[in-house]
Amino acid sequence: MGNSPSGFEYQVFKDGSVQILHHGKQAAILRGRRADDFLDDVSLDDGQLIMARLTGNYRRGNERAARSHPRNLKP
Structure with a gap:
């Protein structure tokens, strides 16, 4: 495992909203209570x-098992 997510950064705006960027591209905007909790x-x-979890952009640990699943094997 050991693959920790990287490439994320965030910006806080005057209105209290938070923009999350992944490698410089917008991944999510949080407002209100979610922004405060974040x-x-x-x-x-x-x-x-x-x-990574807020944007849904993280590994779930099953990628290696899915690679060898019969429907993913090329005929």
């Missing part, structure tokens, strides 16, 4: 995994 969580941790 900022609280990020202040305690690096935030890469948090941002």
Whole structure:
């Protein structure tokens, strides 16, 4: 395992919304309570995994098993 997500960054705007970027491209915008909760969580941790989970852009651990599934094998 050991593949921790990377390439995420975020920007906080004056209105309190948070824009999450992945490799420079917008991945999500958080507003209101979600933005506040995100900022609280990020202040305690690096935030890469948090941002990956919020955007849905993270490995789930089953990629290797899926590669050998019969429907994914080329005839």
